Amino acid sequence: MRIKLNSYLFVTFIIIFNSCNKEKEAVAIKQPFAIVLHGGAGTILKKNMSPEQEKTYHAVLEKAINTGYSIIESGGSSLKAVQKTINILEDSPLFNAGKGAVFDSQGKNKMDASIMDGKTLNTGAVAGVSNIKNPINAARMVMDSTKHVLLSGKGAEIFAQQHQIKFESDKYFYTERAYNSWKNVRDREKNKQYSVISKQYSVNNSQLAVIQNSKFKIQNLETTNHFGTVGVVALDKNGNIAAGTSTGGLTYKKYGRIGDSPIIGAGTYANNNTCGVSCTGIGEYYIRTLAAKEISSLIEYKKLTAKEAAKEVIHNQIAKLGGLGGIIVLDKNGNIAWDFNTKGMYRAYRKSNGDKKIEFFEMIKDSI
Amino acid sequence: MRIKLNSYLFVTFIIIFNSCNKEKEAVAIKQPFAIVLHGGAGTILKKNMSPEQEKTYHAVLEKAINTGYSIIESGGSSLKAVQKTINILEDSPLFNAGKGAVFDSQGKNKMDASIMDGKTLNTGAVAGVSNIKNPINAARMVMDSTKHVLLSGKGAEIFAQQHQIKFESDKYFYTERAYNSWKNVRDREKNKQYSVISKQYSVNNSQLAVIQNSKFKIQNLETTNHFGTVGVVALDKNGNIAAGTSTGGLTYKKYGRIGDSPIIGAGTYANNNTCGVSCTGIGEYYIRTLAAKEISSLIEYKKLTAKEAAKEVIHNQIAKLGGLGGIIVLDKNGNIAWDFNTKGMYRAYRKSNGDKKIEFFEMIKDSI
Numbered sequence: 001m002r003i004k005l006n007s008y009l010f011v012t013f014i015i016i017f018n019s020c021n022k023e024k025e026a027v028a029i030k031q032p033f034a035i036v037l038h039g040g041a042g043t044i045l046k047k048n049m050s051p052e053q054e055k056t057y058h059a060v061l062e063k064a065i066n067t068g069y070s071i072i073e074s075g076g077s078s079l080k081a082v083q084k085t086i087n088i089l090e091d092s093p094l095f096n097a098g099k100g101a102v103f104d105s106q107g108k109n110k111m112d113a114s115i116m117d118g119k120t121l122n123t124g125a126v127a128g129v130s131n132i133k134n135p136i137n138a139a140r141m142v143m144d145s146t147k148h149v150l151l152s153g154k155g156a157e158i159f160a161q162q163h164q165i166k167f168e169s170d171k172y173f174y175t176e177r178a179y180n181s182w183k184n185v186r187d188r189e190k191n192k193q194y195s196v197i198s199k200q201y202s203v204n205n206s207q208l209a210v211i212q213n214s215k216f217k218i219q220n221l222e223t224t225n226h227f228g229t230v231g232v233v234a235l236d237k238n239g240n241i242a243a244g245t246s247t248g249g250l251t252y253k254k255y256g257r258i259g260d261s262p263i264i265g266a267g268t269y270a271n272n273n274t275c276g277v278s279c280t281g282i283g284e285y286y287i288r289t290l291a292a293k294e295i296s297s298l299i300e301y302k303k304l305t306a307k308e309a310a311k312e313v314i315h316n317q318i319a320k321l322g323g324l325g326g327i328i329v330l331d332k333n334g335n336i337a338w339d340f341n342t343k344g345m346y347r348a349y350r351k352s353n354g355d356k357k358i359e360f361f362e363m364i365k366d367s368i
Numbered sequence: 369m370r371i372k373l374n375s376y377l378f379v380t381f382i383i384i385f386n387s388c389n390k391e392k393e394a395v396a397i398k399q400p401f402a403i404v405l406h407g408g409a410g411t412i413l414k415k416n417m418s419p420e421q422e423k424t425y426h427a428v429l430e431k432a433i434n435t436g437y438s439i440i441e442s443g444g445s446s447l448k449a450v451q452k453t454i455n456i457l458e459d460s461p462l463f464n465a466g467k468g469a470v471f472d473s474q475g476k477n478k479m480d481a482s483i484m485d486g487k488t489l490n491t492g493a494v495a496g497v498s499n500i501k502n503p504i505n506a507a508r509m510v511m512d513s514t515k516h517v518l519l520s521g522k523g524a525e526i527f528a529q530q531h532q533i534k535f536e537s538d539k540y541f542y543t544e545r546a547y548n549s550w551k552n553v554r555d556r557e558k559n560k561q562y563s564v565i566s567k568q569y570s571v572n573n574s575q576l577a578v579i580q581n582s583k584f585k586i587q588n589l590e591t592t593n594h595f596g597t598v599g600v601v602a603l604d605k606n607g608n609i610a611a612g613t614s615t616g617g618l619t620y621k622k623y624g625r626i627g628d629s630p631i632i633g634a635g636t637y638a639n640n641n642t643c644g645v646s647c648t649g650i651g652e653y654y655i656r657t658l659a660a661k662e663i664s665s666l667i668e669y670k671k672l673t674a675k676e677a678a679k680e681v682i683h684n685q686i687a688k689l690g691g692l693g694g695i696i697v698l699d700k701n702g703n704i705a706w707d708f709n710t711k712g713m714y715r716a717y718r719k720s721n722g723d724k725k726i727e728f729f730e731m732i733k734d735s736i
Contacts, residue, residue, distance in 0.1 A: 121656045121689065127626070128520055148625045149652045152496055153521045155624025256523025257516045258495070265633050265658040284517045288489045290633040290661045297662075301669035321489065 031239050032334035035068040036349035039095045040228035041280045041326030044344025044360050061358050064088040065348040078234035078242035086136040086246050089230035093175045096228025100175050101248025103182040109173045111248050112262040113139040118241035118270035125262035127152040133166040136246045185252035231278025233330040243268050243276035259283025265293035274299045281325010289317045295329055306337035314339045399607050400702035403436040404717035407463045408596035409648045409694030412712025412728050429726050432456040433716040446602035446610035454504040454614050457598035461543045464596025468543050469616025471550040477541045479616050480630040481507040486609035486638035493630035495520040501534040504614045553620035599646025601698040611636050611644035627651025633661035642667045649693010657685045663697055674705035682707045
């Protein structure tokens, strides 16, 4: 009788022990989730920012990253997290996207945005649109409700109107920062001071030489203290990656110039097999290098880590052409990388393992 | 005395022998040069073409390929060869580019073009331009005389006017083919017959299912018998690769839709380290897969041949999404590949080793 009882207790113990282990395994193979954002790269120096300014930027970035994080934490899709996080940055006057978008040569906002779903490789983008409050919402609508990928100009605005995308008056888009930036370029257009690029962007001499000798001269940089494009990449609980980017482009841009932000593979890319990417900087260099897709290819075909791929694209491929800017990467395993060859980049991330970071200034070695 | 003479003759013989060998080596390491073009993919069936029609297409493709070939043969640049070859196709009413460009929903030509220099990775493109006789010339001008890569719409037209790019009246761009195609879509827009896609494009059932279930429905295909985009890739005597693409886009396109032709990495790509690429088909799929850049990455990072890379992108990556079209590739060693998942593609190539081919219809196994 006692033997029976003992063996019974023993079997029960084994069952409980196994089920505990199974639970542990389940926790171990749980899908990590994460979100990372940028608010533009450029000359962002502590000495040029008051504690109040730092607080203001920090507050918006924190609100944005937490908004996106809560969406994926509560089981929402990475697409929704990317869109809603970008909305917060678009609605802030601090960044060159949505409300804070810079003016083109006609003194008008001509905004670009794109979003990509890494699960289906579906994507939507708008280029050169005016008065749309949240261009990323128009990009999402293109993805969800058309057979197309990229709509542009007046046509894209008509599409947005027909799909109940919210519009705002020119007055809504007026910010002193954007106006002063525009006025400065207008006044200086005739007499370009390329040397200022080196001062403002701390470009080394060889880079400056490339820029000065390049056909791709960047007369606008001198007047803006950062590019201000915004971008977000998220990985949700289902392992789906999404990426999005929204921008006002370059101050005083002419001739319907389109940068990299609405160009899939240049400013934005997402693929569940590899990673999601969003870029900020002088768009032409990101188009010529296909920066966002290149990161994905380096991870998939050259087996580089997200960090190695970001370094290769920013500090080798783009820098070699004389390009300036930054990039954020989030891979399918939840690894985050950011890099830039300017003096700073507004950036933040939050991961399911509890890691969280908000930074503005130069990279602290191995901070990520 | 005789010994001296003999040894003198022997030395002379050795010198001549060596110099001959050196010459042989020089010939052996001579840079190959080549040019390849496409005039659009689609349902191109022998049974649907009269001998006269075949002759007409053959004549234009032959004139085009020979024009580009003579330029590189006489030491001209691949960029010039690409531009001048595309000009001949743009000036023909047979293709959906330049004079033969299809009409958008407003009954207007909205043309796209891009060109890329594989040596510098410089590139220029225009999107959604009207009345420009040769959009590829405007793209070249963007590359040569601005810091930008992509100009669009009215702004791009103003830029072209300021740079003495030739314009033509709407009348010049009228072709019966484009008008009928436009009229058919307008009449059928309300009642879409997706099944026609399978008839016209001989898509297999699984592909058709993808297309029918896809958000990216292609209501226009039923009315056009081929896409007609034109593209050229050339490799010159200096080992420089250039690629260019020009198109009128999709018949009855709306909302300022931009396809892959002006998007670097999607419809066009060139890199001296790998290859040059031009694409034709439903642009959205080429944007989502970054088809042209992907070919280059597969060659550079996965060490695929041009032929293997073309097959992977067309028959795996694009077909998997339900995409239709074709691609031409010319690698840095002068190897040419072309592939398509439609019933035919207008295509031609000519190489410095004497090889030359002009084809319209289904691929003959290992024809290339």
